[in-house]
Amino acid sequence: MKDLVAFIATALVDDPASVQVTETEGDGAVVLELRVAKEDLGKVIGKQGRTARAIRSLLSATAGKDNRKARLEIVE
């Protein structure tokens, strides 16, 4: 899942080198933290959060396969 977020984020930003994703296992949920260059924040969030929502939706589909939950946090 980490790689999924990283792949999509890398493909969307101007500065792929700054993309970092950390994955931590919370209780019953996987928390993914996405870090991108400040200038690229808007790109991974999108207009009215649409891109972020799309990524989250893909994540929850993936996590849902194993009856898990996933949370995406975009960190500045």
Next chain:
Amino acid sequence: MSSAKMEYKGTDVEEAIGNACAALNVPREELDIRIISTGSTGIFGLGRKKAAVQVSLKKEGGHEQKRPAPEKKASAPKARPERAVSEKKPAVPKARVEQPAENDEQEEAVGDPVTPEEMEAIRADLARILDLMACSSEISISQDQNNKVHAKIAGDFVDILVGPEGQTLDSMQYVMRKIITRKFPQKVLFSLDAGGFRDNRMGELQARALRLAQEVKETGKTRTIPAINPAERRMVHMALQDDTEIRSRSVGEGLFKKVLIYLPGKGRRRAPRKKKTAEKSPE
């Protein structure tokens, strides 16, 4: 040269420009007008937006008057030519074309050609996403006569990849489009399908639209289809556009809007509250 820019508002563009002229005390020929928003009457008094224009005084002496209010351009910024033509006939916008640019999105749009290598790159990106979702699937990719790229997913994971109401599929399509836009300089049209979902969904929506239309005709009551995305809304409007007895329009804010199906002549525009209950609109 031109003096400071000022913004004026009004319920529609015409009024906004009028306000500007009145405030500055000049005829509109002497103003450079840029339309910021065309405004919208909204529904139920909600989402009503004012039109806004930005004006600045034209340079004295320059005095070219050949700039009429650039109105139709602004009301459908990305409209294709045929839309621009049809735009001028009703001064009062028909409810059904309330959001022309959007409802007609993708109307026979033609993309730029995509080379086989680029097709392969698109396929590879999609495959990568599917792999990373642990849903590796078969992908077939093709181009139609409008250069639109169609990718179809098949296999055991179709249900997961479509998601509730096609949400996951739409998300994937959206992300793919973003990636494609960034990757290729040309305009590439892309659509994603899984296991025939799109066709099924469209068929379903059409059937539902027609069924609701029938109910509307029988009962005279307005029926709605809850929040659906632009492409699906367009489908509904198209399914109903040949039916002269009823009208359809989209209401709401943002990406997902409801579609109202109603009998014309009832509670239009300014009498919105009454729409659902009043039998005869108090005219």
